[in-house]
Amino acid sequence: MRADLVLAHGLVVNSSGTRQAHVVVHDGRVAALVDAAEPVPGAERVVDAAGRAILPGGVDGHCHVAQVTGRYRTLDDFAVTSTAALWGGTTTILDFGIPRDTSETPLEAAKNKIELARDSRCDVALHGSVIQWDETVPAQLEELAALGIRSVKLYMTNRGTTIADNDTVLKVLHEMVRLDGLAYVHAEHDAMVVDCTERSAEAGRIGIEHLHETRPNLVEEASVREVLAMAEYTGAPVYFVHQSTPGAVDLVTAARARGLDIHSETCPHYLVLDDGVYSSRFPEWFACCPPMRSPETVAALRRRFADGSIHTVSSDHSCYDLTQKRERKDDVRQMPHGLPGVETRMPVAFTALADAAGEHGTPSAGLLEHFAELFSTGPARINAVPGKGIIAPGYDADLVVFDPAETRTVSGGALHMGTDFSPFDGKELRGWPQVVVAGGRVVLDEEGFHDPGPVGRFTPRLGYREAASDNPRPAVRLAAAERI
Structure with missing residues (x-):
């Protein structure tokens, strides 16, 4: 057999170890790893x-593509966002079928x-x-599971648009246990958000x-506590999206120590930006929920990112432009929240x-x-995406040649995400993709x-416990950092 492609003389990095090897690719999959001392x-x-x-290749577990929320729609489509993902070394994205309002069912939104x-x-x-729960939801969730959609997003806030009440949350958690699924949770305590926002408005402090x-730290941490109690009651696995405080991460760590199947995700912007951005020249560039936190909180979150307490890093990509922002x-109650980031996830997170x-x-x-582990293997394993996140024979040939020493300064206008800004504009970042292979095709060199055209596949996922039984959690490899 003559291979389609060989990536020669590389340091092959898996979360389980590294080796010098040639990576042999055939028919869209890794065919072999050949010791680098052998001929190519x-x-x-x-x-x-x-x-x-x-x-x-990167697995971004949290992207919003062509998303409608209230009267706003993100400006991208799958052609644009997937292209930007590949430019950034991400070869698989996980999007959401979120009903645009109560007239659209979960099944309709996903289809x-x-x-x-x-x-x-x-x-x-x-x-x-x-x-919103009704008697049709269990059958819809069964059909979603049959399609390979094995997780459900639940918003604990966003009153009037995407919020799920506690009764709905509890019932969905029971269904995730029954269907071997995973609950994705946006944890912000809605009553506190509404009260705090109303008080700010009364004081004339409601602009961006x-x-x-x-939305202070306590808003997030109170919601995490509440959801953890429901997870413990039902036995459901839960994945907390975009955790922005060390307190929220520590609650997950404590729950895992008690044997609960709980996971922490953070996003690049919570690791390198702090709340000083809201007194900058362009505060609207940083409208997202949760918001950026204090410098001390950011530093503590970074320590947990390094010590293994955080399990994945996702972009939470949302492609609004500055006109919309x-x-x-x-009035933060009226403006759209969310940041473009699928293309910059790799260098921001590595930096x-x-x-x-x-x-x-x-390094x-x-x-x-x-x-x-954070960029690819963990998201693939936790989300039970088969064939992803590992460089080994039989796995998909999704590969990134990566130079951890390469530095570039971000220019929002030079990126490919279909918007006119980046929250990281002007930042010098290290660790950029230099060659990207997706499904065995070289798409960046x-x-x-090199646009491959609309070749991306919808990838059905396995059940959460079904996949976990074959993929034990990796040991933390870095020393634990000091807590605050």
């Missing part, structure tokens, strides 16, 4: 990794996203979402420059991890392995981007 196998194309790291995803350049998996005052920047670990030169094998 014959292939239609050979790419010399020249000792650089080869990581599993709509499956159709839209036909334009994707990378592989796509989906989460469902339930906003006051966003962080309307500025339309009602005078934050290296800084938190105090590694500013050549250790342990650091690279931990990054592979020194000559630029």
Whole structure:
């Protein structure tokens, strides 16, 4: 057999270890790993990794594509967002079928996203979402599971749009146990959010420059406590999205120590930006929920990112532009929240991890392995996405040649996400993808981007416990950081 592609002379990085090897690719999958001391196998194309790291293609577990919330719609589509993902070393994205209002069912919302995803350049998996419970929901969740959509997003806030009440949350958690699924939870205590926001409005402090005052740390941590109690009561596995405080992460750590199946996700912007951005020249660039936190909180969150307490890093990509952001920047209750980030996830997260670990030169094998876990392996395993997150024979040939020493300064206008800004504009970041292989195709190299066309596949997922039985949790490889 003559291979389709060989990535030669690379440092192959899996979360379980590293080795010098040639990666042999055939028919869209990894065919073999050949020791780097051996001759390079014959292939239609050979790419010399020249000792650089080869990581599993990124798996972004939290993206919002063509999302309608209230009167706003994100400006992207799957062609745009998947292209940006590939530019950033992400080869699989997980989007959400969120009902646009109570007239759209969870099943209809998910099937709509499956159709839209036909334009994707990378592989796509989906989460469902339930906003309001009725007697049809269990059958809909069964059909979603049969389609390979094995998780459900639940919002504990966003009154009037996507919030699910506690009765709905509890019933969905029971269904996730029955259907071997996973609950995705946006944890902010709605009553506290509403009260705090109303008090801010009464004081005339409701513009974007006051966003962080309307949603303090306690709002997130109180909601995490409440959901953890429901998870313990039902036995359901829960994945907390975009955790922004060390207190929220510590609650998950304590729950896991009690034997609960709970996971912490954070996002790049919570690791490198703090609430000083709301007094900057363009505070509307940073409208997201939860908001950015104090410098002390950010530093403590980074320590947990480095010590293994956080299990995945996702972009929470939401593609609004500055016209939409500025339309009602005078009132955070009316403006759209969410940041573009699918393309910059890799360098922002790697920069934050290296800084938190105090590694500013050549990264250790342990650091690279931990990054592979956060960026790819962990999201693939926790979300039970088959064939992803590991470089080994039989796995999909989703690969990134990555130079952890390469630095670039972010220019929002030069990115490919379909919007006109980046919250990381002007920041110098290290660790950028140099070659990206998706499904065995080289889509990014020194000559630029090679559009593969709409070849991305909708990827059905396995059950949570079904997959976990074959994929034990990896040991934490970095020393635990001091707590605050």
